[in-house]
Structure formats: C-alpha cells, structure tokens
Amino acid sequence: MILHPRAWPAVAVLGIVLAVDLPRLGVGLRSPTRVLLFLIVVAAGLCLTIWGRQRPRAVQRPAGWLLASSFVWILFVSPLGTNPIRGTLVAAALLATVSIGAAVGSELGWSWFGRVLERVLMLLLLAAAAMELNKSGFRWHGWAEEPNGLGTIAALGVIAGASALVQRRWWMLPILPLGAVILVLTEARMPAIAALFGVALALRPLLGRGFPSALMALGVISGVVLLSTESLGQRAAELGQLDDITTLTGRTDAWSFLAEEIALRPFTGFGPESTQDLLTAGSGDSRVSWGPTHGHNAAVQMAVHGGWVPAVLFVAAFGAYGLSSRRQPQSDRDAMVLALFLIGITEHLVREPSLVLLILAAAFTAGPASAARRQASKPDSAISRDLVATDTA
Numbered sequence: 001m002i003l004h005p006r007a008w009p010a011v012a013v014l015g016i017v018l019a020v021d022l023p024r025l026g027v028g029l030r031s032p033t034r035v036l037l038f039l040i041v042v043a044a045g046l047c048l049t050i051w052g053r054q055r056p057r058a059v060q061r062p063a064g065w066l067l068a069s070s071f072v073w074i075l076f077v078s079p080l081g082t083n084p085i086r087g088t089l090v091a092a093a094l095l096a097t098v099s100i101g102a103a104v105g106s107e108l109g110w111s112w113f114g115r116v117l118e119r120v121l122m123l124l125l126l127a128a129a130a131m132e133l134n135k136s137g138f139r140w141h142g143w144a145e146e147p148n149g150l151g152t153i154a155a156l157g158v159i160a161g162a163s164a165l166v167q168r169r170w171w172m173l174p175i176l177p178l179g180a181v182i183l184v185l186t187e188a189r190m191p192a193i194a195a196l197f198g199v200a201l202a203l204r205p206l207l208g209r210g211f212p213s214a215l216m217a218l219g220v221i222s223g224v225v226l227l228s229t230e231s232l233g234q235r236a237a238e239l240g241q242l243d244d245i246t247t248l249t250g251r252t253d254a255w256s257f258l259a260e261e262i263a264l265r266p267f268t269g270f271g272p273e274s275t276q277d278l279l280t281a282g283s284g285d286s287r288v289s290w291g292p293t294h295g296h297n298a299a300v301q302m303a304v305h306g307g308w309v310p311a312v313l314f315v316a317a318f319g320a321y322g323l324s325s326r327r328q329p330q331s332d333r334d335a336m337v338l339a340l341f342l343i344g345i346t347e348h349l350v351r352e353p354s355l356v357l358l359i360l361a362a363a364f365t366a367g368p369a370s371a372a373r374r375q376a377s378k379p380d381s382a383i384s385r386d387l388v389a390t391d392t393a
Helices: 005-021 032-051 062-080 084-108 110-133 147-166 175-186 189-202 204-227 230-239 251-262 275-281 298-306 308-327 331-343 355-365 371-376 380-392
Strands: none
Touching: 062 084, 062 298, 062 308, 062 355, 084 110, 084 298, 084 355, 110 147, 110 175, 110 331, 110 355, 147 175, 147 189, 147 204, 147 331, 147 355, 175 189, 189 204, 189 331, 251 275, 251 298, 275 298, 298 308, 308 331, 308 355, 331 355
16 A cells, blocks of 8 residues: 555645646636635645545644744734635635645655655646647746746755665656756746755765765756846847846846835735735836736745734745754755755745645645654554544544
8 A cells, every 4th residue: 555544634635735736627826716726725735634434634744833923923914904705805815825734744754745646746747738729928937937947856866866866766767857948948046946955965976075066066057047048138138238147037026126115114014915916016117117017036925914024934934944954954845945945045836825835835844754754664454453543432
C-alpha cells in the first residue's frame, strides 16, 4: 500500500483543492464566485481531514504560527478595506488555504506530502504543455494567468526531480527535464534562478564538500540568466538603456508607489483584491504606467492586504523556518521553501488562494516524522489494535 489508510483523507483534501485551483473553472481570479467556491471546498476539506481520525496539529511550529497569524490579521482588518465584502471573502479563503495546507502537511509529514505533490506537479506541467502545443505563443503560460505563474510551478517540478534523483526514485526523474524545458519556454527569470539554487540545495547530500563551490557557480550563472534574455540584456545592449535591469523591469518602481500608498494605511492596508484597483487608480504615475496587476513582491502584497504587520509576520515566518531547518534539515523541503522565498522577491505568491500558498503552509508545519508516518511504521497488528481501539472509543 502506498499510503496508510489514515493518510488518505488528507490526500483527498489535497486533490480536491488542486482540482479547483488547476482549471480555475473558467472564472477569473477576481471573480467572487471562484473565491467563494474555493472557500467552500477548503472548508469541506478541513472537515474531511479532521474526520480522518488523526487530529491535525495545524500550526505546531513557529513558522506555522507566524504564517497563520499574518493571515488572521488580514482577515481581522479586511472589513476596513476599500472593498469590505469581497476583501473579507478573499481573506477568509486565504486563511482557509493556509489552514488546510497546514493540516494536510501535519497529517502526512513532508516525505509523504512531497510524494503526492510531485505527482500533482507532473500533471500540472503535462497539462500546461498540452495546452501550449495547441496554440502559438511567445512565452508559455499554459493554464496560468501569466508566464511567471507557470514558471513557478516548473521550478518546483525541477526541484522535485532533483530530490527524486537524490532519493533514487528513478520513476519520477522525467519531471526534471519536463520542468526544465517548460521553465526555459516561460522565460521566467526569477523562477529559473530559484530553481538553480533549489536544485543545489536538494542535491546537497550528493555534493558534500562541493556545496559552497556550487553556490558560487550558481551566483555567476544567475547573473548570466538575468542579463541574457532579449527583454533585458539584448535590449540594454541595443538601446543603451539599463532601466529595465536596475528596476527589475519596473518592479522597484511599483514597490515604491505601493509603499507610499501603504503608508497612508500602515496597520490596515487596503484589503485583499485591492491591488489592481490601487494600481489602476495610480496609472497616471510614471512608476506604474507599464500596467502591473499585483505587488510583484510577497511582502509588499501582504502589506497591501493588511498593512505592515502581516508583512513583517510573513517575512518572520521564513526566518523562523530557516532557524528550524538548521537544526532539522530536510533537503527536499528546504529547497522548495528557498525557491519560493526567492520567487517571492519579484512575484506576489499570496494575492489569492493558490497551490503555492498551500505548499508553503504545508512546508512550514509538516515535520519529517509526522504521526501518520510513525503510525505507518508500526507492524500491521499494532495498527489493527489502534484502529479497533479508536472505533470502540
């Protein structure tokens, strides 16, 4: 049996949430209908996990507490936002996503969660490839709203493939070249850099003493990646303009604009689903005239949602995770968290409920040896006695 029976409710939850997130049901991200449906599904999923006899310890680690607290704050202040009803709905969906991710991660433990996740990533990448092969496009984005969204999933797929290589699970190796090819076709620079560093961390058990040298080499490669695309390096060489490089294609300008707006409401922010309205209202400002639709930084996006308090808590969660991972390293999980941290420098990650947020919550709360894994390690007779005792109670 691949998974112990007690783990199947959590696996079912993960599958249901992903099924809702993948096709986006033909409804736009800003549609309250999709957000409401997502909220209903994750709420039902949380109940299903609790029903699975293994009580989920949803936020048992400092990083999990900090992450959950940041979204609790956002939900608390969302009625004070510019769009109270829709903002509160999205805030509830965000918190529910974090809760279900934490519950599933705690139920399965990272090792089992990671194995479920890598199969999901494979399906997502195959679906994106199938969609792109039937149309002609400059940058691949598949089912995602933009190329960087698909690039994030591709980067996680590459890291999952590297982890499978370390663990000698040869049947999952195809996700490595598949993710790499799709990542190149998306031309997503920061996800590509995140994938490089994530793969290096995932391969650390194999690299041994060569790990520091590998990091130095990756630093050089990252610079080449940033300067070698047509939209940056070639344009700078042809036109003699470095603005696109020094501003990260306008991102730092957007951060500056949003920081000034957040300063007007530092403790409440503007609520979820308000970012595009802010940017549209300020379109006359040259800093955002290029048409950004989100904060292009996870901390900035959190600050727009609920002020600087959740932004600080969100960053602190990564710090707490880093400290705990030094005491209990787990290369595959650490690699994915590092990749999401790097991607969060230039992408929002937390604008709406998504698979990425669910993965982050699971990584922050799942231990390498969860109750489900300890249960699975028992002899069959011991498991039977536990199940009988539970049913009797």
